[in-house]
Amino acid sequence: MKRQIAERIRQARTIALCSHVRPDADSIGSGLALLFMLRQLGKDAVFINADRAPYPVSKLPGCEQIQNGQIFPRPFDLLVLIEGSSEERTGQKRLQDYACVHIDHHAASGEGVDLQASWVVPGAAAVGELVYELGLELGVEFSRDIAFNLYAAIAADTGSFKYSNTTPASLAIAADLARRGGFSPFEVSDLLFNSNSQEKVLMLTRVLSTLQLELGGRLAMIHFRRDFLDRLSLKDIETEDIIAIARSIDGVQVLLFFKEIAADYFRVSIRSRGDISARQVALAYQGGGHAHAAGFFYRGSLERAKQEIARMVADQFR
Numbered sequence: 001m002k003r004q005i006a007e008r009i010r011q012a013r014t015i016a017l018c019s020h021v022r023p024d025a026d027s028i029g030s031g032l033a034l035l036f037m038l039r040q041l042g043k044d045a046v047f048i049n050a051d052r053a054p055y056p057v058s059k060l061p062g063c064e065q066i067q068n069g070q071i072f073p074r075p076f077d078l079l080v081l082i083e084g085s086s087e088e089r090t091g092q093k094r095l096q097d098y099a100c101v102h103i104d105h106h107a108a109s110g111e112g113v114d115l116q117a118s119w120v121v122p123g124a125a126a127v128g129e130l131v132y133e134l135g136l137e138l139g140v141e142f143s144r145d146i147a148f149n150l151y152a153a154i155a156a157d158t159g160s161f162k163y164s165n166t167t168p169a170s171l172a173i174a175a176d177l178a179r180r181g182g183f184s185p186f187e188v189s190d191l192l193f194n195s196n197s198q199e200k201v202l203m204l205t206r207v208l209s210t211l212q213l214e215l216g217g218r219l220a221m222i223h224f225r226r227d228f229l230d231r232l233s234l235k236d237i238e239t240e241d242i243i244a245i246a247r248s249i250d251g252v253q254v255l256l257f258f259k260e261i262a263a264d265y266f267r268v269s270i271r272s273r274g275d276i277s278a279r280q281v282a283l284a285y286q287g288g289g290h291a292h293a294a295g296f297f298y299r300g301s302l303e304r305a306k307q308e309i310a311r312m313v314a315d316q317f318r
């Protein structure tokens with residue numbers, strides 16, 4: 001599949017790249033790296049996303065070159081979709097009007113999209129690993145900006161090579177990128193992880209103060225209310241850090257994070273360890289995800305949501 005994608009790219013002259021709504025460092029870093037690779041190959045390439053990159057991802061080299069908005073109706077020979085192959089996930093309309101290829105490390109639907117090739121490797125820690133391999137296939141030179149962006153993509157999705165998705169391949173690719181790009185890994189960590197705004201840390205304290213431990217300390221629940229944002233100049237919150245802290249508590253096997261998105265309407269993220277299936281809980285609410293990381297939407301009061309879902313988690317402990 002990698003070869004087919006490389007071939008499509010070689011044949012195209014004008015190419016648009018696009019990642020997903022609410023983009024993260026993996027999708028942005030991978031997209032920027034691929035953008036620079038395509039330009040090196042002499043392509044007329046642009047990177048267009050529905051949503052802006054959040055801080056500090058916005059500091060990745062070249063991020064100011066990303067255009068925000070819709071791809072349609074501009075003509076392109078090829079669209080490369082990075083971590084998202086549906087209109088819902090990309091936030092782009094009329095994708096069926098374009099020839100598309102797709103690169104991902106999550107299972108994806110491809111609904112309503114003319115996918116000429118879809119390269120999905122669920123075992124890859126980050127889509128950045130796949131763009132690295134594609135770069136080798138295309139025979140490009142890994143400039144500093146290309147290598148830096150790919151390294152950042154992988155460092156972000158592996159939580160600095162700490163999460164369970166980190167493989168020997170992730171480490172080998174990262175080492176090769178640091179060598180080729182001539183940057184120090186610390187520059188990337190400093191940019192990605194030592195760049196919290198005051199508002200963000202204040203937000204963390206608010207969300208963590210909602211921590212509730214149930215089922216003898218095996219279930220942790222935290223929540224976020226929309227009005228938490230009001231006093232801080234934040235539009236939205238980056239939730240991964242908060243989730244990581246709450247799930248790191250000794251003995252916690254399941255974490256539930258309730259994020260209020262409208263009155264009595266929540267996005268629920270669930271993380272689990274061992275035999276407990278986050279996915280099974282999510283499926284009961286028409287959600288989805290992986291065995292240990294899943295999510296769904298819940299309509300109803302926060303109190304009811306917590307009670308109901310805690311009971312469902314308790315059933316799995318039996």
Ligand SMILES: [Mn+2]
Pocket residue numbers: 026027083105125126127157
């Ligand atoms: Mn990713």
